[in-house]
Amino acid sequence: MIQIIGTKKCKETAKAIRTCKEQRLEYQFVDLTERALSEGEWRSIFQGYEPLSLIDSQSAYYTKEGYAFREFDPQEELKEHPQLLKTPILRSKGRVHVGFSVDILTSWGTN
Template sequence: MNIQIFGTKKCFDTKKAIRYFKERNIKAQFIDLKEKDLSMGELRSIKQAVGGIDNLIDPDAKDKDALALIKYIGEDAKDINLIENPQILKTPIVRNGKQATVGYQPDTWKKWE
C-alpha cells in the first residue's frame, strides 16, 4: 500500500487521517498543499478516482472569489485553477495508487488494508 495524504497542517480532518494510518502502522506520505502543489497528473488521477472535479471542490471554502471563478470557467481551465488555488480543495485527499478519497473516510480506507 502506497498511501499519500494531501492536505494542510491546520486541517482537522487531515490530522485525523494521518492519525488513522499511523495507528494502524501503515506508512503514509503527507503532502502539505501550502508547501507543494498537486501535479497535473496527480490531479487528473484523483479526479478520475473520485468521480469528477465537483467532488474535489469544498463548497464551504473561505476563498469565495476562487470558488465563484471555478464555477464559471471552462473545463480545461478548472484543473489549472484548482492547482493554483488549493485552498478550495476538500481535504484530506487520500490516495492509494489509482484509488482516492476526499474527506475523512475511514470506512473506505479499511477496505484498502
C-alpha cells in the same frame, strides 16, 4: 502506501494522519501549502472525481474570492488554487477517495 493530500490546518487531514499512525499504516503526507501536486497526481484525482465536486464551496477562500458569483473552469482553478480542494484526498494504488474515512484507510492499508 497511502498518500494523504491536505494541509496541516485541516482537522479532517489530521484525523487521517492520526489514524494511519495509530493503525501503523504506511503513509505519505503532502502538504498543499508546501508542495504543488504533480500532473500525474492531478490526473489520478480527476479520473476518480469530477473537478467541480472537489471544490469546497464552504471554504473561506471560495467565499472571499467570489467563486459563487463567477464562471470558471474547475480543473484549472483547482490546479492554480489548491486551497479550493476538499481535503483530505486519499490516494493508493490508483484509487482515490475524498474526505476522511477510517474504513477506507484501514482497507487500503492492509492491501
